Amino acid sequence: xxxxxxxxxxxxxxxxxxxxxxxxxxxxxxxxxxxxxxxxxxxxxxxxxxxxxxxxxxxxxxxxxxxxxxxxxxxxxxxxxxxxxxxxxxxxxxxxxxxxxxxxxxxxxxxxx
Amino acid sequence: xxxxxxxxxxxxxxxxxxxxxxxxxxxxxxxxxxxxxxxxxxxxxxxxxxxxxxxxxxxxxxxxxxxxxxxxxxxxxxxxxxxxxxxxxxxxxxxxxxxxxxxxxxxxxxxx
Numbered sequence: 159x160x161x162x163x164x165x166x167x168x169x170x171x172x173x174x175x176x177x178x179x180x181x182x183x184x185x186x187x188x189x190x191x192x193x194x195x196x197x198x199x200x201x202x203x204x205x206x207x208x209x210x211x212x213x214x215x216x217x218x219x220x221x222x223x224x225x226x227x228x229x230x231x232x233x234x235x236x237x238x239x240x241x242x243x244x245x246x247x248x249x250x251x252x253x254x255x256x257x258x259x260x261x262x263x264x265x266x267x268x269x270x271x
Numbered sequence: 272x273x274x275x276x277x278x279x280x281x282x283x284x285x286x287x288x289x290x291x292x293x294x295x296x297x298x299x300x301x302x303x304x305x306x307x308x309x310x311x312x313x314x315x316x317x318x319x320x321x322x323x324x325x326x327x328x329x330x331x332x333x334x335x336x337x338x339x340x341x342x343x344x345x346x347x348x349x350x351x352x353x354x355x356x357x358x359x360x361x362x363x364x365x366x367x368x369x370x371x372x373x374x375x376x377x378x379x380x381x382x383x
Contacts, residue, residue, distance in 0.1 A: 190369055192370070200376075201360070201373060201374075201375045201376050202315070202360065202373045202376075204370060204373075207369060207370050209369055215369075217370075248314060248315070258303040258305075258320075258322075258364055259305065259317060259320065260305070260317070260371055261317065262307075262314040262315050262316075263314065264314055265313075265314050
């Protein structure tokens with residue numbers, strides 16, 4: 159069966175520091191991968207998605223970037239965090255070619271101080 | 272592009288009553304409509320979905336109905352229980368697209 163991992167689970171970072179969040183999927187190949195951010199009490203904001211290695215689509219222009227160095231690995235990065243980057247970061251995957259279903263990872267709660 | 276509107280934003284019901292959440296979409300070519308439940312501090316979980324070739328789908332106490340003509344779909348929860356309290360998100364997938372378009376969410380509170 160397929161599983162999705164995210165780490166770290168929680169993170170507290172100072173303003174201006176760099177960020178790297180990692181997401182990996184097991185038990186599938188060539189998944190679509192997604193990064194969402196959820197501010198406290200708010201909805202799901204799609205940040206980036208990828209349909210293959212090295213293919214990244216950006217939904218919201220900001221100081222974040224994403225990379226997909228391997229088929230089942232998706233990384234969210236920032237060179238300098240802002241206070242407004244605080245939130246719950248969710249990675250998700252979908253087989254799409256075989257099924258439309260999308261499944262979320264456990265998330266990373268980021269607090270920028 | 273596709274746009275999904277979700278109502279109401281908050282819903283309070285008494286335990287045992289029914290709850291209905293409605294979403295409307297703009298792209299008539301959308302063909303897949305999932306519903307997610309997100310408990311406080313947790314990830315959204317897929318609870319039920321429906322495809323455009325089906326009008327209704329049921330799974331125990333939850334059901335989803337789709338009206339393609341009116342371009343809306345609804346989540347129905349019967350015999351609500353306190354553990355149904357959560358935020359519910361609807362979504363739509365346009366045909367041929369790679370990303371879901373989510374509604375803004377409904378906070379459901381079930382009072383004992």
